[in-house]
Structure formats: C-alpha cells, structure tokens
Amino acid sequence: MIRVLLADDEAMVRAGVRAILGAAADVEVVAEAGDGRQALELARAHRPDVALLDIRMPVLDGLAAAAELRRAVPEVAVVMLTTFSEDEYITAALEAGVSGFLLKSGDPHELMTAVRAVRQGASYLSPEIAHWVMQQLSGGPMVRRSSARERVGVLTPRERDVLALVGAGMSNAEIGERLRLAEATVKAYVSAALSRLEVRNRVQAALLAYEAGLVDREPGDL
Known part of the structure; x- marks a missing residue:
C-alpha cells in the first residue's frame, strides 16, 4: 500500500485529488494538510511514502515545505501539484529535490502514474513540464x-x-x-x-x- 500525504489549501482540490487516489486499491491517503507547515508536521508524524504538495499555500509555501521535508524526512518522495508552470517554479522545485512535478490541469491518470513511479524510486514530470525541460536542455x-x-x-x-x-x-x-x-x-x-x-x-x-x-x-x- 502506498501511503500518501496530501497538502493543498483548497478543500475542494483536496477532495478531488483524494477521490482520484481513492479509486486505486494500492493507494491510501493517510493525512491531509491545508498549509506547508502542517504538511511538515503530518509528514513527521505519519511518515508517508509520497507527499503531494501544492506550490502556493499559506504559512509555508510548497517549495519551502518540499525543501524542509527533504531534509527532515528524506525517505518521503515529494511531488509538486500545481496550476502554475512558470519557469521559476519548475527550477526551484527541481532544486528543492522533488521527485515529480504535475499540473492540476493534467490527466488524472498522470497522478496515479506519478505516485506509483516515485514510490518505486523513479521520477515523473508531466508532459508539459518535460517539454519545458527539453527546451532548456536544447x-x-x-x-x-x-x-x-x-x-x-x-x-x-x-x-x-x-x-x-x-x-x-x-x-x-x-x-x-x-x-x-x-x-x-x-x-x-x-x-x-x-x-x-x-x-x-x-x-x-x-x-x-x-x-x-x-x-x-x-x-x-x-
């Protein structure tokens, strides 16, 4: 069973993501947070396999939370989940040590693919993000x-x-x-x-x- 922590300041977004994850027999949402600081506390308490973090959250944003989470609970794979694809967010997320980066506008199947991939030690970027990375490398x-x-x-x-x-x-x-x-x-x-x-x-x-x-x-x- 893949244990997931979900952090997003919008309750409706959390409900939607939870519903997608709940349809999978091998995934369990063990904790939910409405801000980055709470996400850190819950990660320390529950030790999930994967943390899905929104970038823009109050108290502590997702990027800062990801960096702290990688230091405090390094065994947790972090996936950023956001509506924003600006260059600085992508660069900062990769520098923070995340294992994946997804756009909320993407196909729901991407979410499950990403969760399973990072749990197995691989990485996952949504197609839009991967395209940006390829452009940078070119x-x-x-x-x-x-x-x-x-x-x-x-x-x-x-x-x-x-x-x-x-x-x-x-x-x-x-x-x-x-x-x-x-x-x-x-x-x-x-x-x-x-x-x-x-x-x-x-x-x-x-x-x-x-x-x-x-x-x-x-x-x-x-």
Missing part, C-alpha cells in the same frame, strides 16, 4: 553535452549504465532486471552516482544523464 547543446560528459566521466562504467537507466525513468527494480543486478545493488550504485555527481536526487541525475547523451544508449556504450 540551448547550447554542444557546450552542455561536453560539460555533462565531463561530469559523468568520474563514474565507473557500471555507474554510468545505471545512470543511463535512471535517465530513462526506470525504478531500481526495473534497472536491476535490465542489468541482472539485485535491487539493493542498484540502490547502492544510484547512491554512489548521486554522491559523485553532487546532485540532490534522481530528477537532477536524470537531466544530467540526458545532457551527457546517456539516455537511449545500450549499457557499456559510453
């Missing part, structure tokens, strides 16, 4: 790729293989099946890669893997 591609390749050059060949599959959005279990490794071994490789690359989470690692040209290659090609 600026100065030769320079960015050269810089990214230099950064991933510190990794071992197996760590690069694992990073490439993280970039493809695979969970640890899926990577283990692909590379014929135990899931615990994959987790160790991922942790080592994040540390060597000095990135905060799988989303940032995935973006770096894309920039370096690791995504869509066969293991061992680079």
Whole structure:
C-alpha cells in the first residue's frame, strides 16, 4: 500500500485529488494538510511514502515545505501539484529535490502514474513540464553535452549504465532486471552516482544523464 500525504489549501482540490487516489486499491491517503507547515508536521508524524504538495499555500509555501521535508524526512518522495508552470517554479522545485512535478490541469491518470513511479524510486514530470525541460536542455547543446560528459566521466562504467537507466525513468527494480543486478545493488550504485555527481536526487541525475547523451544508449556504450 502506498501511503500518501496530501497538502493543498483548497478543500475542494483536496477532495478531488483524494477521490482520484481513492479509486486505486494500492493507494491510501493517510493525512491531509491545508498549509506547508502542517504538511511538515503530518509528514513527521505519519511518515508517508509520497507527499503531494501544492506550490502556493499559506504559512509555508510548497517549495519551502518540499525543501524542509527533504531534509527532515528524506525517505518521503515529494511531488509538486500545481496550476502554475512558470519557469521559476519548475527550477526551484527541481532544486528543492522533488521527485515529480504535475499540473492540476493534467490527466488524472498522470497522478496515479506519478505516485506509483516515485514510490518505486523513479521520477515523473508531466508532459508539459518535460517539454519545458527539453527546451532548456536544447540551448547550447554542444557546450552542455561536453560539460555533462565531463561530469559523468568520474563514474565507473557500471555507474554510468545505471545512470543511463535512471535517465530513462526506470525504478531500481526495473534497472536491476535490465542489468541482472539485485535491487539493493542498484540502490547502492544510484547512491554512489548521486554522491559523485553532487546532485540532490534522481530528477537532477536524470537531466544530467540526458545532457551527457546517456539516455537511449545500450549499457557499456559510453
């Protein structure tokens, strides 16, 4: 069962999201909050698997709450849920260490896909957000790729293989099946890669893997 904390200052929005999540047999909403500070308190108390946070909330906004939540309860995967797709929100959310970013205007199925993906250790961006990220990565591609390749050059060949599959959005279990490794071994490789690359989470690692040209290659090609 995937245990979810839902935080949004609009009761009707919480009701709608709760209804979508409630239709799934493998998801349970264990707590609801109307502001960021309350979300932090409930996260500490309930230790959910996933926290869905609205960006604009009173007392403590979602971005600040996400950053604090990643420090206080790092095992909780954070997904931002918002009506806003301005560049500064996306950048700030990724820097805060979130595992996913969804627009409230998106398909309800995206919500379930995102919750399940981040619970398995993967990341998820709504198509609109993913498109924005791709546009950002397209600026100065030769320079960015050269810089990214230099950064991933510190990794071992197996760590690069694992990073490439993280970039493809695979969970640890899926990577283990692909590379014929135990899931615990994959987790160790991922942790080592994040540390060597000095990135905060799988989303940032995935973006770096894309920039370096690791995504869509066969293991061992680079």
